[in-house]
Amino acid sequence: MTKQINISILYDQLLIAEGFKAILSNVNGLHVSKLTENNAKYNQSINPLEIDLFIIELSDISKQNIEYVNCLRESFPNQKTLVVSGSLTRELLEYLISIVNGYMLRTCSSEKLILAIHEIIENDNFLCSQLIPILFDNNHKNGFNIDLTKREKEILSLLYTTNHNSEIAEILNISQTTVRTHLKNIRHKSGNKNEVQMMRYACNKNLLKENCIPLCPNCRFYYKKNGK
Known part of the structure; x- marks a missing residue:
């Protein structure tokens, strides 16, 4: 039996929260x-x-809302977080997705909201595909x-086009221990670079597999050139 996912909705706009x-x-x-x-006081x-x-x-x-999200994460480090809001700059987006598990736009569909919840629970992260062009802006x-x-x-190219280390090991015919060593x-070598920076680096350096367009709609979801 699948474990029930318990959700708490924190809102600025009650109408939207009731819709969710x-x-x-x-x-x-x-x-x-x-x-x-x-409200930080209510969250207590x-x-x-x-x-x-x-x-x-x-x-x-x-700035105030970002500080609020930071405060929430510090207060509830074991709970996952999905932020829903409007469009934003690349710098703010990069920072936000480094402290939360997911971010999506209010203009996304209800199906995308449900997908985001399951992706975060199962894989710890989700990013609305409409935001990918911001992260991969060729001007930056x-x-x-x-x-x-x-x-x-x-290893780095497969990291963003497979679901598990076991798949990388199987494709390269090496052990999972060796995969973990290479990732370490x-x-x-990358120092303090976050996952978004590393993903963009892999795309800009054309490290992804040849049958993939180097603009991922999500870390582990990618388009093939043949459209399949």
């Missing part, structure tokens, strides 16, 4: 436990044992280079 609840209440396996206005009454995921609806991405080139071996480049070396 109405949608999710009709989905098997999802339970919205409560709606709470965005939340029992973390009753929550798997916070959906945080923000009217805009302001990576200002760094990493001295990777041929094998490390293969890549992270050591």
